[in-house]
Amino acid sequence: xxxxxxxxxxxxxxxxxxxxxxxxxxxxxSELEKKGNQNSTNSHLSPSKDPVKIKAAKQRKRGGKxxxxxxxxxxxxxxxxxxxxxxxxxxxxxxxxxxxxxxxSLFYDIxxxxxxxxxxxx
Numbered sequence: 001x002x003x004x005x006x007x008x009x010x011x012x013x014x015x016x017x018x019x020x021x022x023x024x025x026x027x028x029x030s031e032l033e034k035k036g037n038q039n040s041t042n043s044h045l046s047p048s049k050d051p052v053k054i055k056a057a058k059q060r061k062r063g064g065k066x067x068x069x070x071x072x073x074x075x076x077x078x079x080x081x082x083x084x085x086x087x088x089x090x091x092x093x094x095x096x097x098x099x100x101x102x103x104x105s106l107f108y109d110i111x112x113x114x115x116x117x118x119x120x121x122x
Contacts, residue, residue, distance in 0.1 A: 079112050 040047040068074065094100055 077112075077114055083112065 036044055039050045090105060091100055
């Protein structure tokens with residue numbers, strides 16, 4: 001009988017500790033949920049930190065769409081007529097291991113990189 005009373009007291013103590021821990025975890029979850037629901041309209045966060053859904057909703061509300069607007073003149077770096085260096089990149093072997101050196105390409109992609117020279121401070 002005494003043994004059962006001791007075991008019962010231990011279980012009650014453990015139960016109280018678990019309830020307390022559960023309450024702390026519930027508080028933490030509610031804090032995290034509040035943080036997750038914050039955006040620039042209901043907190044000090046900047047609009048750039050808004051989730052994409054909110055940004056799109058704001059744009060639609062103002063009547064606009066995301067991205068470049070019609071008839072807006074874009075600015076793009078134009079290709080140069082003569083590149084300083086041309087690098088042909090093609091695989092030597094295919095996935096199965098066959099030699100591809102003598103094969104003609106079915107498609108290709110042209111890209112151009114512009115490097116900004118690093119200036120030295122005087």
